[in-house]
Amino acid sequence: MKKITLLLAVSALASVVGCSKSDNYTPPENASGEDIFYANCTKCxxxxxxxxxxxxxxxxxxxxxxxxxxxxxxxSMPAFPNIKGEQAQRLAEFILANSRTK
Known part of the structure; x- marks a missing residue:
């Protein structure tokens, strides 16, 4: 039982480590919101x-x-300082159009 608990804790930690601080991802200038989301956001x-x-x-x-x-x-979400201007607008519009609100 202790091994399973340890394995789950390590797995959770590994998934969170990939999603922290700042990410220098820079989308192509003409990328759609969908392109940006699936290229980078789906990591987490x-x-x-x-x-x-x-x-x-x-x-x-x-x-x-x-x-x-x-x-x-x-x-647990990193900042994406390089997603700005029209790219940020397109990403936000994609997220809004394809998400549900609780």
């Missing part, structure tokens, strides 16, 4: 069933909040 955000890419809280279900989170990150 696995698309959900029923056709949605993620579930947003009511506080984050708007473009400004999504762009803010992209730029600053959060507890």
């Amino acid at each position: 955000h696995k698309p959900e069933t029923a056709g949605s890419v993620m579930t947003l809280s009511s506080a984050t279900a708007n473009k400004d909040a999504i762009i803010q989170k992209i730029h600053t990150g959060s507890m």
Whole structure:
């Protein structure tokens, strides 16, 4: 039982380590929001069933909040300072159009 618990703890830690601090990913200038999401965001955000890419809280279900989170990150999400301008707008629009709100 201790081995299983240790294995689960190590697996959880490994998945969180990949999703922290800052990420220097820079999307191609003409990348669509969908391209950016699937090229980089799916490292941590696995698309959900029923056709949605993620579930947003009511506080984050708007473009400004999504762009803010992209730029600053959060507890386990890295900041993406190189996703800005039109690219950030396209990514936020894709996320909003393809997510559900809880």
